[in-house]
Amino acid sequence: MDTDTTSLKGKLLLAMPGMGDPRFHKAVIFMCSDNIEGSMGIILNQQLPGMVLGDLFTEIGVDIPTDENSKQPVMMGGPVETSRGFLLHTMDYDSAETIRVNEKFGVSGTIEALKSYASGQSPRNVLFALGYAGWGPGQLSQEILDNAWLVVDADYELIFNTDITERWARAMSRHGIDPARLSGNAGHA
Template identity: 30%
Template sequence: MEKRTTSGPRKLLLMLPNTEFYNNKFLYFSRHENADFFNDSVIFLCEHSKSGAFGFVMNQPTDLSESILLSKLNLNKNNKHETLKHVLRGGPVDTDRLFVLHNTNGVKFQQTTRISDDLFLTTSNDILESIARKKIDAKYKIIVGYCGWAPGQLESEIKQNSWHIISSDMDLVFDTLPNLVVDKLSEKIGYNLRTIVSGENSH
């Protein structure tokens, strides 16, 4: 499966009102290939249009806690931000780049893009500074890397039944531990995602 693409969060694409596109949906990788990066992954799809798609894996935490990350960036000098929350591994593209997905935009940041009415993506360091100082009044996830698809690539993979499409839930994005996302999503939709077999229809 090709993972690198010309599409990505550097410049968000216009959202197109087309039922073939799945903006703000969850994708679950349904092929059960243990060696694949996406095995057992739930991806929040931020953008999907004829120009490509990108999103973030919601259930792959890194070994790096937010506190340690902020300390490494010299943003946590007074240890104001102490948490066991871990940075998420958002995907195999740009794995040295940080993103913050958050649910309000009460504070103006340098590089913020609206994903939906109440969801934003910020890529500038000023939001990390606000997090370190506990000056952000929002739910958020710090993410490294992202998932990207070239034009038509995701559509082709969906036709091959590689992905199970599910309505998103912001509680699962922001309020659920990564290791519980698949279980909680399975409870929500009424069947165990880990038992689906590639070839079944998506919902």
């Protein structure tokens, strides 16, 4: 059990308008881990152009029987290790290799997890990404202090049932923030 109440693990990062790095413009990032060694997350709203799960499954030799699953988009999870795949999923799938983020979400990166999903067994809800966003020790904390990110609770509906292009604006509005009223400039009192 994770008793660290300051950890960002299982939270969402929402890029603020003043984000200087264009790779993270309006990014919504699910935080998979956050500790003294660094942080790791998966971008949830940047689709790899023209790539769907069916294409990826064909490349790695996994049969995918349902059209619904094969048409699911593949996300650009971040700029680190872009050839490595990550399956963010609900905890109805839990293997020995699954990284349990919390009681609701897990991350798997094995062919077995992909085969289980492709066969329709489990997990029911997934988001597949290539690559991840990573930060060194203290780096993300400093970016948050610099107002680059807004931290909010992860939301099942937002992650699995919201259109990719609407995730950032929907996450902001669900937390009472009108994106049109946000300034790209930050300050401290």
